[in-house]
Amino acid sequence: MESTILLSQGDIKEVLTMKDVVEICDKTFVGFGEGTTINPTKVGLDLGEKAAYPPYEGFMNAMPAYVGWCDSAGIKWAGGLLGERKKAGLPYITSMILLMNPKMGNFTAAMDGALITNWRTGSQAAISLKYTITHKKNIKIAIYGAGMQGRTSTMAISQIFDIDELRVYDLYKSAGEKFKEDMKEYVKGEIVVVENPEDAAKDVDAIITVTQSKNKFLKNEWIKPGMVVVPMGSYQECDDEFILSADKIMVDHVGQCLHRGVLKELAEAGKITEETLYATIGEVAAGKKAAGIKSDERILCVPIGTGAMDIAIATVVRDRAIEKGLGDNFAFVV
Amino acid sequence: MESTILLSQGDIKEVLTMKDVVEICDKTFVGFGEGTTINPTKVGLDLGEKAAYPPYEGFMNAMPAYVGWCDSAGIKWAGGLLGERKKAGLPYITSMILLMNPKMGNFTAAMDGALITNWRTGSQAAISLKYTITHKKNIKIAIYGAGMQGRTSTMAISQIFDIDELRVYDLYKSAGEKFKEDMKEYVKGEIVVVENPEDAAKDVDAIITVTQSKNKFLKNEWIKPGMVVVPMGSYQECDDEFILSADKIMVDHVGQCLHRGVLKELAEAGKITEETLYATIGEVAAGKKAAGIKSDERILCVPIGTGAMDIAIATVVRDRAIEKGLGDNFAFVV
Structure with missing residues (x-):
């Protein structure tokens, strides 16, 4: 034994x-x-x-x-x-x-x-989309950060959705090009490598950020109604305005999400609390809270990672x- | 690599x-x-x-x-x-x-x-005594709990002190007798198996409690000036009166000791705080706070265990x- x-x-x-x-x-x-x-x-x-x-x-x-x-x-x-x-x-x-x-x-x-x-981090992004984008099977996504977790997110999302277009931005264009080469088999439509971060977010259903950036590079005005944003970096990758104006915030783990990652700073300032949160991903997965995004909603979903x-x-x-x-x-x- | x-x-x-x-x-x-x-x-x-x-x-x-x-x-x-x-x-x-x-x-x-x-737990008891009983090399000790950690404490203490007498109490007298048999080689003087818990504490320099007891069995009046008490159980083994009247409280780890073990209950009630503590064992070991017990002092030393x-x-x-x-x-x- x-x-x-x-x-x-x-x-x-x-x-x-x-x-x-x-x-x-x-x-x-x-x-x-x-x-x-x-x-x-x-x-x-x-x-x-x-x-x-x-x-x-x-x-x-x-x-x-x-x-x-x-x-x-x-x-x-x-x-x-x-x-x-x-x-x-x-x-x-x-x-x-x-x-x-x-x-x-x-x-x-x-x-x-x-x-x-690496694989489960990508899967957490995919499941974040599974319970928010419930009205269609074919989606367009933006990936910020063409590293390992951008790849595993793409692979995992392709298990649940058909990716009609993937727009990828990386600080290094060559990393984006390499990503395009490597991820072809997981994306039914085109992979577009963009040079301007704003261009990645155009006309997509979901935005996945998987960077090591310490800047709040993702701007509120880029995020349109009907979009889901899934930030997976260690720091705050989107601006305060988006976090504070998102219609729903979902997290995987309340305790962790208020103390690290995208919500940390605003949680410490008292502007985001447990009461601000719509639901945990688990509550939605278990059917205790409604899944899905409405066409006039913007959702912030944070799967910070659980053991x-x-x-x-x-x-x-x-x-x-x-x-x-x-x-x-x-x-x-x- | x-x-x-x-x-x-x-x-x-x-x-x-x-x-x-x-x-x-x-x-x-x-x-x-x-x-x-x-x-x-x-x-x-x-x-x-x-x-x-x-x-x-x-x-x-x-x-x-x-x-x-x-x-x-x-x-x-x-x-x-x-x-x-x-x-x-x-x-x-x-x-x-x-x-x-x-x-x-x-x-x-x-x-x-x-x-x-098991070995490091015993060693933590020994080092608790090393920095409190600095005025003699030959000591008498009481052990409550004749299990594994009572044994390793005895073994470790014998590396630093000559044990002139060891008084052991266990709920099961047979466990005490077995302890006496097993620990002979580590104790220069006699091992006395007592049947009444109060008798163990008589005339000793230090009391080590290593039980799974949820009762506050060790009474304030048993602990005389000049004695060091080292509680190592998961619960509070000594009464509130002793904790609140001890001249010095030392701990191995402030954060942990206020949230579990012997100090937990009184810490949660606000009666023991970081300010109540005399020093960490580390501060004394590093020479930042004075070591040693005075003849009119009673010291509570809590090595709750650190990774x-x-x-x-x-x-x-x-x-x-x-x-x-x-x-x-x-x-x-x-």
Whole structure:
């Protein structure tokens, strides 16, 4: 009983598709709404991202969760580092996931968490659109930030919608061009690389921002009635005016969303409170609050990221990997 | 670079002694005082210990930390479970530790955390006495609770002091007798198993409580001038009168100690605040606040437990294990 399965990124890729990830995240959002997904507010360890000490350029977040529908508990420890890690050509995200049997207390799996983090982040964007754009299947979207999470968002959204047009903006036009090349198979219509940020938002149904920008670059006047905005960066990517005038604000996790990301600054100023929020994504997914956007509404939907998604995905990965005989095993408690 | 060493309890035992653990914890306490030990407040996941759901009898705490003196970051995920785990004859504590290189972000080790948890908990009691009982080397102590942590406390205290007498009380006298048998080698003088809780506290220099009691069984009138009380249970083991009349209260971690353990109730009632506290153990260890107890003083010292201790110990274990070629290796990021 006390042996732990060890799984690499390669093992995970063998048993997981983006379609799986979207479905797993959707179920876990429903669990949030129904009260069977238990997800304490994450706790951070600043390694020098903002703090003066330690002298590194990163942070780590500890994200424990229990997910009722798969009866699994676990923790993801994940963060981002620049500095020497970037110089060495390693990806920004570093992460591990541990799973335990919540009844017996033994650790059932240890696996890479970076791949799952990237895929579930994209899935959270897709599910944000699933419960807001309920009136059509063919959509036009804007992506700000042609990096990893722009890609996984596109891949995940394509599992639920037909993307008739994707307008992408990146600080570096070459990144946009590379994105266009890589994402072709997920987009039915055209991918348009724009040079002016304002142009990306024109005539789209949804705007996804996945940048590391510390500027409020997305302007209120670009966002027209009927549009959904999904900001996924660590900082505030849209201006105060939009946040304060959006018809509905939805979040994945109230505690976390008021303390980090796009709403942090206005929440700290007392201008956004729990009462300002229309619903959690989970409440809408569970049918407790109405889904859908009206043609005269503008919706801000913030899936800041919850460990519960990672734990649910990791649990499915573990069970499939055991069935397939993948990975390795180690007995920690002997 | 991206390979992770895996270590079992057996591997850890091969490279670690209680003497090491006491020294490592001491250095890490000094780091707390000097500001080089970074230890965010732990975040809990209730699996049904207090919450109505999920339906299990346990909890897990996520404890990330960075320790400057060994330049290491990591997380311990640790908790306790009764119920089916207890029925299966498994120990209360279940735990894993992950270590990372704080500059490069790669995960360097995954190891069992239960053994380290038990040993460091005992060491925290020993260091609490080291900085309060500074005027003698031969001491008499009382232990309430003849379980694992009563044992590791005794073992650790014997690294710093000669124990001239140890008075032990347990709800079950047979547990006390077994403790006496097991702990002989660590106690120079006699181990006295008492049947009446009050008798344990008679004529001792220090009282260590390591019980799962939810009663405030340790009475103010039992605690005489010159005595140090170190409560390590999850609940309040001593009465309000003692806490409110102790001459000095020391803690290992202000944030945690005001929200759990012995001070929780009075802190929530506003009767104990950060201002009530004399010092952190770290401040005393670093020489920023005076050590020692006066003959007319009674000190309450609360080492509730910090992940930094575990991360520091695990780092030393990792480095020694690599040198000795112990454990196994797995590449998670491939």
